Ligand SMILES: Nc1ncnc2c1ncn2[C@@H]1O[C@H](COP(=O)(O)OP(=O)(O)OP(=O)(O)O)[C@@H](O)[C@H]1O
């Protein structure tokens with residue numbers, strides 16, 4: 114099956130007209146997003162995420178390399194109509210929410226009764242039904258982000274591209290956006306999500322890529338990235354936490370991490386002390402740990 118979004122060895126350089134300098138925002142960037150997945154696109158400030166998204170949307174052209182969105186070259190207007198896009202800085206015209214969402218539907222070739230019904234539906238979906246008549250110029254940041262999401266959904270897209278969609282949302286709205294994305298995926302659709310909210314990403318994304326200085330520094334299935342290959346978590350009982358460094362007692366059992374190389378010896382020690390091993394599992398790391406590891410410059414140095 115062809116990829117839904119494909120970046121092939123893309124380099125993007127920004128030229129400064131005054132200083133004769135170029136800034137390489139993307140550097141041989143290659144990535145494939147498959148149909149039906151929620152893909153998390155991470156990276157520190159300035160890594161090149163928005164640049165990559167703007168190239169895919171056809172707002173500007175790559176310096177070199179090639180990309181496809183929904184099997185069409187970047188910038189193709191027919192592919193664009195099947196995409197919902199929420200920009201990083203939601204800048205919307207000052208109009209009532211309903212008119213604004215309808216306007217974006219119109220840009221995607223929609224109209225008539227269907228567009229009116231669909232507009233109502235998406236505004237309800239982001240819990241702005243009661244505010245639909247209000248001018249978005251008076252909206253709070255979180256409400257703006259929600260109306261931005263509504264305009265991204267109005268054309269019932271096959272691919273949603275979201276650049277920081279939940280940064281201003283309160284916890285309740287975040288949960289509801291999470292549900293919305295999962296529901297979207299359940300319909301076989303694809304989400305490409307750039308976010309700094311790693312706990313959110315961890316919860317919804319099937320795969321993630323970490324961009325660092327215009328290149329992919331790490332990519333994989335979320336569950337696999339979060340499993341530490343060299344550390345396990347041991348849960349045991351009938352042992353004293355003080356006998357094992359870093360161990361914590363909880364509900365009658367004792368939990369601690371152990372390096373793979375020391376695992377066997379540790380288990381034998383538990384048994385020798387008359388304890389019982391309840392479980393040994395790869396230690397789950399947080400996405401934040403993975404992120405910091407691959408984006409810190411220490412990751413380049415030999416350890
Ligand atoms: N229009 C532009 N002209 C010149 N340089 C730019 C332009 N847009 C982005 N850049 C530069 O390109 C690099 C990548 O920026 P980009 O906005 O893609 O990063 P990002 O990963 O989206 O960061 P953030 O997490 O802060 O949103 C940065 O060094 C930025 O200064």
Ligand SMILES: [Mg+2]
Nearest residue numbers: 162163164201
């Ligand atoms: Mg950005």
